[in-house]
Amino acid sequence: MSTDEETALIRETVAKFVDRELIPLEPHYLKSKLPGSDHPELTAEQKHRLRTVSKELGLWGLDAPEDLGGHDLPTRTMAAVHEELGRTCVPFVLPPDSPNLRMLQAAGTEAQKRKYMQPYIEGRMVSAIAISEPGAGGDPAAMKTRAVRDGDQWVLNGRKIWISNARAADFIIVMARVGSDARQGGITSFIVEKDTPGFVIEREILMLGGGSTYEIVFEDCRIPADSVLGEIGKGYAPMQLRLRTRRLEMGSTCIGIARRALDMLCEHARQRETFGVKLADRQAIQWWIADISTRMHACRLMVRDAADKTDRGEDVRHEASMIKVFATEMAYEACDHAMQTLGALGMTLELPLNALWQKARLMRMYEGPSEVHRQSIARRVLGLRG
Numbered sequence: 001m002s003t004d005e006e007t008a009l010i011r012e013t014v015a016k017f018v019d020r021e022l023i024p025l026e027p028h029y030l031k032s033k034l035p036g037s038d039h040p041e042l043t044a045e046q047k048h049r050l051r052t053v054s055k056e057l058g059l060w061g062l063d064a065p066e067d068l069g070g071h072d073l074p075t076r077t078m079a080a081v082h083e084e085l086g087r088t089c090v091p092f093v094l095p096p097d098s099p100n101l102r103m104l105q106a107a108g109t110e111a112q113k114r115k116y117m118q119p120y121i122e123g124r125m126v127s128a129i130a131i132s133e134p135g136a137g138g139d140p141a142a143m144k145t146r147a148v149r150d151g152d153q154w155v156l157n158g159r160k161i162w163i164s165n166a167r168a169a170d171f172i173i174v175m176a177r178v179g180s181d182a183r184q185g186g187i188t189s190f191i192v193e194k195d196t197p198g199f200v201i202e203r204e205i206l207m208l209g210g211g212s213t214y215e216i217v218f219e220d221c222r223i224p225a226d227s228v229l230g231e232i233g234k235g236y237a238p239m240q241l242r243l244r245t246r247r248l249e250m251g252s253t254c255i256g257i258a259r260r261a262l263d264m265l266c267e268h269a270r271q272r273e274t275f276g277v278k279l280a281d282r283q284a285i286q287w288w289i290a291d292i293s294t295r296m297h298a299c300r301l302m303v304r305d306a307a308d309k310t311d312r313g314e315d316v317r318h319e320a321s322m323i324k325v326f327a328t329e330m331a332y333e334a335c336d337h338a339m340q341t342l343g344a345l346g347m348t349l350e351l352p353l354n355a356l357w358q359k360a361r362l363m364r365m366y367e368g369p370s371e372v373h374r375q376s377i378a379r380r381v382l383g384l385r386g
Contacts, residue, residue: 051095101117104116127171251306
């Protein structure tokens with residue numbers, strides 16, 4: 001079977017899963033986000049069904065190594081998977097979450113892969129990553145969390161913020177500085193298991209769209225010497241690999257968001273009349289549809305190009321930055337135009353459109369805000385260092 005045939009088959013399977021299992025849960029999920037609601041995002045029974053059905057469909061471990069029970073699918077195929085998942089506002093991740101998987105795969109020892117990566121692939125473990133700090137978001141040189149060797153242990157001290165999944169994670173990959181090197185070379189990654197003494201989840205931070213992140217503190221947190229993920233002082237490259245993986249995912253997810261927004265826009269435009277004229281016949285609406293469609297096509301080609309380069313082992317930092325900016329702004333504007341087309345209906349919290357719009361807005365910030373990526377793109381084009 002060719003890559004294109006395999007991609008089409010996987011896309012069809014994921015699309016049916018989204019249509020039959022996730023989209024029908026949207027009313028329940030949206031109800032949980034209403035002010036004052038005490039409903040869970042998804043019930044235990046709903047989560048169990050999603051995990052059971054997706055596993056039965058063979059959708060677990062799609063890009064995980066074959067020797068660890070995965071399917072080792074190429075990045076282009078995974079792009080199709082994330083595009084289909086992007087069409088719904090219901091949050092569900094097919095185990096395992098690829099970015100941390102890539103980091104473990106690239107830098108983990110055989111013992112670490114058996115202990116963490118294997119159960120992560122099998123859906124028995126949840127992970128998180130702690131990079132950002134108060135005052136040091138997109139600037140690794142400002143990172144202040146420190147790790148000091150003490151005999152057969154490392155001692156972590158510092159503070160991290162904007163950490164997703166911190167409370168649910170079985171282990172967290174923590175970026176810290178070893179020594180006094182103020183450059184990227186001092187950054188090292190460590191694996192910290194939950195319930196480790198000195199690892200404190202200080203507070204939950206409610207985010208746009210109803211999600212949560214966490215601020216965590218390390219107070220003389222002692223971890224074993226073999227908790228280092230990769231080489232001491234060389235954690236920046238694996239961290240960037242993880243970030244690039246997420247940015248390519250975001251490109252595909254944004255295409256899915258824009259597709260759903262465009263579908264809702266077109267459905268309403270065909271039905272709604274104002275002053276005796278269908279919205280679908282109005283030039284303003286037609287131009288929005290044309291612009292969204294064109295940008296979706298361009299974004300899909302950008303993602304496909306970067307995916308193919310990734311599978312060939314090429315460096316796609318430049319492409320990933322361009323995708324991160326282009327895709328997130330495209331999805332946000334697609335949702336905004338759809339909301340404007342739907343009028344008052346587009347302002348309600350009862351439709352998935354508002355949740356997708358908030359998701360797209362949030363995506364413009366995490367994994368590097370658009371302004372930082374634009375600066376990086378320009379500096380590479382100009383040939384500037386740093």
